[in-house]
Amino acid sequence: MSLGQLIVPFVQNFLNLRNEFITFQLNKHTKPPFMKIFKPLLLSFLFTLFFSNLGYAQDHIITLSVNTGEIVKPDVNDYCTFGQTDETSNEDFTIMVNNGDTIQWIGVSETSEDDVVEISSINYQGGKNILGPNVINGIDGVVNATVTNAQQGDEEKYIVKFKVYNNGQKRNGTFQIDPKLKVRGGE
DSSP: OOHHHHHHHHHHHHHHHHHHHHHHHHHTOSSOTTHHHHHHHHHHHHHHHHHTTSSSOOEEEEEEEEOTTTOOSSOGGGGEEOSOOTTSOTTTOEEEEOTTOEEEEEEEESSOTTOEEEEEEEEEEEEOOOSSSSEEEOBTTBEEEEOOSOOTTOEEEEEEEEEEEETTEEEEEEEEEOOEEEETTOO
16 A cells, blocks of 8 residues: 555545635534544554555655766766665665565656666576566566565666667667665664
8 A cells, every 4th residue: 555545535524624624714612512422443454554664565666767878888877877876876775675675666857858768677696586577578668566575675787778869869878887776674
């Protein structure tokens, strides 16, 4: 269950309570009816928000940003980022996951709206294989996978293979970069 699925009922209840309050203000009653349940509702929301990150499946969208106008082999790392700080290399970029989490890898151009970054596949490289197949191919430039059979502390090294198109023309074959996945709880 994603965080969004947990928050939607809370937001719906909050909006209903807000409407009750407005109705109360219009009718000039002495005590608004929502005050009796506001504190339990707030505590319930905070409890849900806190525990939503502890063991529930989550969705992760990993965006590979590429300087499509200048990328060359073999210096791929100089032209790509997952959005991490400068102190973290692409090889050390680590996604913290739980068993059951879904991960989607997408590519974007930093250079031009006409350029395309197509994620071709995610390939198992080493460590515990927590994504299942050794090769997960992309569909329409996007790769989707689910973390399975993972234990706390498991770590997988994988390769992201991607292609770059400048104005529809493929640039220099297939590029690759190799970040990590790590299962929460084993830090």
